[in-house]
Every structure is written in C-alpha cells, then in structure tokens.
Amino acid sequence: MLRRFRSIGFFLIDTCELSVDKLQPRQRRISTIQGASTLPRRVRELDPTRIVIVKKTVFKPARQSLTEAGFGDRIMNTKPLPFPSHGNQRKFRTMIRRLVDKDRLRKVD
Numbered sequence: 001m002l003r004r005f006r007s008i009g010f011f012l013i014d015t016c017e018l019s020v021d022k023l024q025p026r027q028r029r030i031s032t033i034q035g036a037s038t039l040p041r042r043v044r045e046l047d048p049t050r051i052v053i054v055k056k057t058v059f060k061p062a063r064q065s066l067t068e069a070g071f072g073d074r075i076m077n078t079k080p081l082p083f084p085s086h087g088n089q090r091k092f093r094t095m096i097r098r099l100v101d102k103d104r105l106r107k108v109d
Helices: 001-005 026-048 056-067 087-106
Strands: none
Touching: 056 087
C-alpha cells in the first residue's frame, strides 16, 4: 500500500525520528510533542501541497505545530486517521480514499 501511495505522489514522514514503540506512555507523549516541533522544518523542505496526519496521539501536536508554522491550509483531515495496524487497515484505507477523492473533486471545481 505504501508503494502505491508513493506512486500517486504521496509520501510518509514520521513525527518522531526515532522509534517510540518501546517507550513508557509518558516518554512517548514527550517524544511525540518534541517530534511535532520538528515537523514544520521537514515539511518545508518537502513542500507538499497536502498533508494527512495519521494516529490519534500524533494528531493534535502535529496539527498545532504545522498550523502555527503556516501549513494549516494544507492539512486535509480534521480528525486523526487510525494507524494502519492492529486491525485498522480497512478503516485507514477507507478514510484515506475519502480524503484523496475529496481532494480530486476540489481540484476539478
């Protein structure tokens, strides 16, 4: 799926540059907030026209950091998409398709 995602002009960047899977919840939250503060610099380098934020625990800090840096109008989703693992793959695919289709319709108008 990620390969197809890239083939249509999308790419993925992680909020946290280092793995947080094995961290305690408090340290994971701190790492997510710190990682979100680096997103504007990385997004500026990539200069995407659209941004989708995935995962509930990442959504708020990432959205806030990107909005404060002037990227708010590029964020396509108003609520987090589920991380596509642990049984959430189907829901993720459905939600990402809706966002992409909505964006395509917006470009036609």
